[in-house]
Amino acid sequence: MKQTLFSLSLRKTMFVALIAMMAMGACKSKKKAVAPAPAPAPKEEVVQQAPPPPPARSAEEVAAERLENIFNSVTNASSVNSANQSIQEALAMFSNQETPVLIVIHEENGIKDYDEPTTIKKYLEYLKDTKKNLNYISDIRMDASGKVSELELRRK
Template sequence: MVLLVASLLVGGATSCKSKKKLAKEKAAAEYAMKVDNAKKDLTAIINGSTDWTSDQMADRIAKIKDYNIQDEEVKGLIKQAEAKVEDVRAAEMRKAEEERLRREEEARIRAKQSEFAVIDNQFEAVANANGVDNANNQIQMALQYFETPDIPVLIIISQNGGFNDYDRPTTITKFLNYLKDKKVYKYRVESAKKNGMGKITELELITK
């Protein structure tokens, strides 16, 4: 009986030690896996090989830091990854600003096109007139929008760095007769100056 009890006690102690050893090995394996996954994710962030946003990258880095991994390589990778996140955030902000400016420019162009749609449509009517008499009638209708028949018309042929290159200046009457002869309107109104009565005193066109 004594031997049996002793045997059971020894067996129980051995079993307890085995469980502790297994638990320790399991914890070590889990820690090693965390370290390995952390290195992989941090390296992917640094190399830009993920499709994560800057916020998603930052969240992953924060989670890795919460592991409190005592590994010098991981610590170094964290610093590099955090620097990468800042670069990505800056790029995202630049892209967002470029997109905002693009939308504003598109809205400005649409507003301008809407503002000058009447003039553009009238020029189209002159170019597409059926016969000389109809074209002349359309020209007279167009001239009603202008202060005089001789107001200057400037035609932009190219734009570069905020500067415009212009074709030879002409007048509204000459331009309307040009449309009548060529039967095509390949421009759009870019800007117009008006007097106090709302009549156009200078017109700027641009090639479509």
């Protein structure tokens, strides 16, 4: 019986050793498992071009911005003299004091409804009196001499 016990132990030992070798053989070493990183691609130097200059603003855009600033200064003027000075500055930009100012009150399907037409002189006096600038410039037309010939406003 000792022989069978010994041979049985030997079989068990051989079986365990075989399993251990298979397990160890199945595990790859970390060196083999980690593939070498590919060589980094040569970096091309990217020459950054300077951003293109902003497009030149049209005379209408410049005039509209300047008029918006003047309208705000008339509205926020601390004194009547200051407001009158801003009004004179604005009137110098127009072809005459009777230049029409149209205020769009409604637009549907491209058809615009306007408030009662007024003149730039009356509109500036209105801003001075009410101290409220409720409109913004939506369209501005200039004549050949570079003066404003028509102004269209909309509610903010």
